[in-house]
Amino acid sequence: MTDWPRWRRHLQQIGERRLLILSGSEAWAMARAVTLGGENRLWVGQAPPGLESQAAGKIQRCLGREYDTLVYNAYSGLHPDAFGALLGTVTAGGLVLLLCPPLADWPGYADPDLARYVAQPEQAAGLESRFIRRFVSLLRQDPQVLLWQQGSRPPALPALPDTPWQRRRDRHGCLNQEQRQALARVLRAARRRQPLVLTADRGRGKSSLLGLAAARLLDAGYRVLLTAPSPAATARALEHSSQRLSFIAPDALLARLPPADLLLVDEAAAIPTPMLLNLARRYCCIFASTEHGYEGTGLGFQLKFQPALARLAPNWQKYHLDTPARWSPRDPLEPLVFRLLALDADPPAPPVGGVLNFRYVCRQQLEDDDLLLQQVFGLLTLAHYQTRPSDLRQLLDAPGLTLALACREQTPVAAALLVREGKLDPALGQAVWRGQRRPRGHLLPQSLAFHGGFREAGDFSYRRIMRIVVHPHCQQQGIGSRLLSWLKQQGGADFLGTSFGASPDLLRFWQHNDFRAVRVGLVADTVSGLHAAMMLWPCSRPAHRVLPAWRGQFSANLAYYREGLLQALPEAWWQSLQLCPPLPMPALDTAIAWGxxxxxxxxxADQAVLARVALAATPLTPLDGKQQALLHALLSPGATPVGVAADYGLPGQKAAVRQLRTIIQHFFPCPHTPCPDC
Incomplete structure (x- = not known):
């Protein structure tokens, strides 16, 4: 390593980057990283005392910047989304230092990131990570990856090509022909007031182009605004506009609506789709974004936002940048990260016809057959807008996860991901119902118990369909319904269930397959703009017996929320939702009010029930006038504790809720009365 500085300079001259693995104890690896890292360094994960570090789950502010060195401490957890996104911030001549246990031991290391894929922390104990094993195998296969193992000599620095990388800006500030074409497209779109979507992988100079275009347009007298998910994401755009632009947050922009001829939207995929569409309705917009889905939003931008933009502005244009601007096209690091995270997974074209067969695929089969893994993950990526690299790790590592495939001639054309939930410990189930515990996972039983108020929900077993996808070339052929029919025949739980963003089309699909709604989210999802719907199909006799009662209670509650929090939903949405007649259960209402x-x-969650109880019952101890007014205000359809607190001069929503709890206590004998029917 005595030639290290000269080798790094040569690496910069040819415009390439490299990955160096520091494999051994964490203290040894951190000490080596300190000496090799340089000044312009981003350290992710645990760092030595005195060095600034960034948590892998909070990297958003780093994505608009450039670094000479990325130090990724995998002892703090290998977060696939963060790892993939941050490699795009490393500039030409840059180095990625990956700190990890000895490679042979790494799959069995108690990786903190595994906690995201299990319901209880103890479930991660002793898990062998198939994702890490595949990761290590691919690293070993790449001849450009450098490995320094504790107790061994430093790696010999490999010879580098002599061909220099030409990186000169032209008179417009562009680095290559593609950037010049993109700049011309942006300027033409601004003149014609025509929306433009500028997409690329990281390192292609999208943000810089926005700044260059802004400078030209400001010189021509245009009023230009710049927005992004965070101020840090605009650093490159501001730099290339000579700091003549100022950042304004998307929500502040929509609240104030300042006049502008053009709005530049950087990192657009990280902004919720409904907000992007609101911006497009009010401004002529240039949207710049990454589409590869490192953060789980890029595909949403492609599959959800762009079709909606086409309906709003049929004359919109799109331009994609392929040529890297931050490093040489010969750089080996980007192809490596694509292989590691299956970002280039592409499902094969499905056969036109053939027999459809169904089967389960276990995680071991996916590990043993990387082609099958690529096909499955490519299918999930192609057909679902929230797929991200972390889903690859979940697919390989998450216990309780099941993959079902529909294949034609061994080619996957549809897939369903299922996770086992329920059968909670009775004490845990009761604590969830009371609102005292919210353990990770078990979405269906927890939501049914806490939001729906069904105390017995935790006693049942569920197989939740997390995702069901059909290849776009095979949609509208009934394949998804046939896959669901096959899953119903497999049994294995009291309920098959699902939770999804409830568009009318999806509601009709699930109801056509005899799934019935038992819950609707009261707040729309920030990415899809849709309210979540939870639906069940009963597999066992006990499930068949209890589901009608749950549906009757749900219908009664929904009738209340339709007058308030859900009144903005269009009539077409309500028409697509098949409800049974409202049939509240008085005993359950009383128990929920006590809870x-x-x-x-x-x-x-309990507002509808509390309103029924307050209307049907008489307080055992009288309420004064202020309490009666507050009770009526908080239980009126559409009322929120924030709004009522402001109207009544209370310090905030917590104070309003606290006072309502005291008021509802008047309907029961004393605080020590046991919960009804408990």
Whole structure:
């Protein structure tokens, strides 16, 4: 390593980057990283005392910047989304230092990131990571990856090509022909007031182009605004506009609506789709974004936002940048990260016809057959807008996850991901119902118990369909429904269930397959703009017996929320939702009201029930006039504790909820009364 500085300079001259693995104890690896890292360095994960570090789950502010060295401490957890996105911030001549345990031991290391894929922390104990094993295998196969193992001599520095990388800006500030064409497209779109979507992988100079275009347009007298998910994401655009632009957050922009001839939207995929569409309705927009889905939003931008933009502005244009601007096209690091995270997974074209067969695929089969893994992950990526690299790790590592495939001639054309939930410990189930515990996972039983108020929900077993996808070339052929029919025949739980963003089309699909709604989210998802719907199909006799009662209670609650929090939903949405007649259960209502008064149940989830109880029952101890007014205000359809607190001069929503708990206690004999029917 005595030639290290000269080798790094040569690496910069040819415009390439390299990955160096520091494999050994964490203290040894950190000490080596300190000496090799340089000044312009981003350290992710645990760092030595005195060095600034960034948590892998909070990298958003780093993505608009450039670094000479990325130090990624995998002892703090290998977060696939962060690793993939941050490699794009490393400039030509840059180095990625990957700190990790000895490679043979790494798959069995207690990786903190595994906690995201299990319901209880103890489930991660002793897990062998198939994702890490595949990761290590691919690293070993790449001749450009340098490995320094503790106890061994430093790696010999490999010879580098002599061909220099030409990186000169032209008179317009562009680095290559593609950037010049993109700049011309942006300027033409601004003159014609024509929306433009500028897409590329990281390192192609999208943000710089926005700044260059802004400078030209400002010189021509245009009023130009710049927005992004965070101020840090605009650093490159501001730099190339000579700091003549100022950042304004998307929500502030929509609240104030300042006049402008053009709005530049950087890192657009990280902004919720409904907000992007609101911006497009009010401004002529240039949207710049990454589409590869490192953060799980790029594909949403492609599959959800762009079709909606086409309906809003049929004359919109799109331009894609392929040529790297931050490093040489010969750089080996980007192809490596694509292989490691299956970012280039591409499902094969499905056969036109043939027999459809169904089967389960276990994680071991996916590990043993990387072609099958690529086909499956490519299918998930192609057909679902929220697929991200972390889903690859979940597919390989998450316990309780099941993959079902529909294949034609051994080619996957549809897939369903299922996870086992339920059968909670009775004490845990009761604590969830009371609002005192929210363990990770178990979405269906937890939501049914806490939001729906169904105390027995935790006693049942569920197979939740996390995702079901059909290859776009095979859609509208009934394949998704046939896959669901096959899953129903497999049994294995009391309920098959699902939770999804409830568009009318999706509601009709699930209801056509005899799934019935038992919950609707009261707040729309920030990415899709849709309210979540939870639906069940009963597999066992106990499930068949209890589901009608749950549906009757749900219908009664929904009738209340339709007058308030859900009143903005269009009539077409309500028409697509098949509901049974409202049939509240008085005993359950009483129990829920008790849980709100004396435990920690949620006001917005219980608002409909509390309104029924307050209307049907008489307080055992009288309420004064202020209490009666507050009770009526908080239980009126559409009321929120924030709004009521402001109207009544209360310090905030917590104070409003606290006072309502005290008021509801008046309907029960005393605080020590046991929960009804408990």
């Amino acid at each position: 709100f008064a004396f435990a920690q149940r949620d006001l917005m």
